[in-house]
Amino acid sequence: MNILVTGGSGFIGSHLTDSLISEGHTVTVVDDLSTGNSSNLSHLAGHPRLRMVRADFGNAQLVQDVCSEADQVYHLAAAVGVALIAKQPIQTIHRNIYPTQLLLDELRRLHILGKAVPLFIASTSEVYGKNPKSIWNENDDLVFGATTKPRWSYGASKAIDEFLALACVRECNMPVVIGRFFNVVGPRQTGAYGMVLPRFVAAAMQGNPLIVHDDGRQERCFAHVSDVVGAVTRLMNTPSAYGRIYNIGSDIPISILDVANRVRSIVNPKAQIEFQSYAKAYDEDFEDIRRRVPDLSRIRQAIGYEPxxxxxxxxxxVWDSMKQAASVGPR
Known part of the structure; x- marks a missing residue:
């Protein structure tokens, strides 16, 4: 198949591209490298079944051109990372909504003309906002904070993406799968935008303190990118999955403080832990979620998913990949 991957030079996108190439597909990657990294796909440079397009996906003509040849589309291009979102809410809203609308409009046009192109839209656990339930399922309410808190612009903008996609499903039965990612981690993920695990591993390797925000008792569930990518491709090749939302990740919670201690024990037991307030890490308006755990019943039933x-x-x-990158040096 000819497959389009937006954001294909990013963390998850590059692993998805690897997987699709290994399966024999021809892949077009569109990425403006605003948060992605060309080195993530450098090992595929010159590959006859990979086409790289460095461009902003918010260009209607580009969207039309790359969709015309696609048999499947994986839309992962988005603003990512809590740190970036807190600092650039306008860019976050624009980058998350406008390109998705362009893509859906074009695929809807093709669908009406008789060409149905399955689409995967990468959403996020952030859409659940401050929902007080201990475990979140796909039908739960989305509970956002005040609009004066920039942090909620990310989840709200991704929720708009979901509304747009599901409207296309309802109006013309477009084949769309929505995946809500929960703390996906692994090689190639950067700590530059607030991602906690690569920050901890890099700090421990360098002998620096592991910076834990607030009291560290926030709970998260971490899933390896290979498990997540496998789930995404299986969902896209399961027609009964179309038109639905799926939580994707792990459902085993652990506190951030415990993650820091696990990293210390594996990477560098001599590394120290330091606590930092949210106000110092981000800004005084920042709000966080204490617990974020998905109900994976739906995806287990759909494809037998198990991380x-x-x-x-x-x-x-993550440690092995960082050691390898350090031994190779800058590229």
């Missing part, structure tokens, strides 16, 4: 790699395996995976 294989546990946290210690994931930490070793």
């Amino acid at each position: 294989r790699l546990r946290l210690d395996d994931i930490i070793h995976s």
Whole structure:
């Protein structure tokens, strides 16, 4: 198949591209490298079944051109990372909504003309906002904070993407799958935008303190990118999955403080832990979610999904990739 991947030079997108190429597909990657990194796909440079387009996906003519040849589309291009979102809410809203609208409009046009192109839209656990439930399922309410808190612009903008996509499903039965990612981690993820695990591993490797925000008792569930990519491609090749939303990740919670201690024990037991307020890390208006755990019943039923790699395996995976990158040096 000819497959389009937006954001294909990013963390998850590059692993998805690897997987699709290995399966024999021809892949077009569109990425403006605003948060992606060309080195993530450098090992595929010159590959006859990979086409790289460095461009902003918010260009209607570009969207039309790349969609015309696509048999499937994976839309992962978006603003990412809590730090970036807190600092650039306008860019976050624009980058998350406008390109998605252009893409849906074009695929809807093709669908009406008789060409149905399956679409995967990468959403996020952030859409659940401050929902007080201990475990979130796909039908739960989305509970955002005040519009004066920039942090909520990300979840709200991704929720708009979901509304747009599901409207296309209802109006013309477009084949769309929405995946809500929960703390996906692994090699190639950067800590530059607030991602916690690569920050911890890099700090421990360098002998620096591991900076834990607030009291560290926030709970998250971490899934390896290979498990997540496998789930995404299986969903896209399961027609009964079309028109639905799926939580994708792990459902084993762990506190951020415990993650820091696990990283210390594996990477550098001599590394220290320091606590930092949200106000210092981001700004005084920042709000966080204390617990974020998905109900995976729907995706288990749909494709038999079960994450294989546990946290210690994931930490070793990230550490090994960082050691390898350090030995190679800048590219």
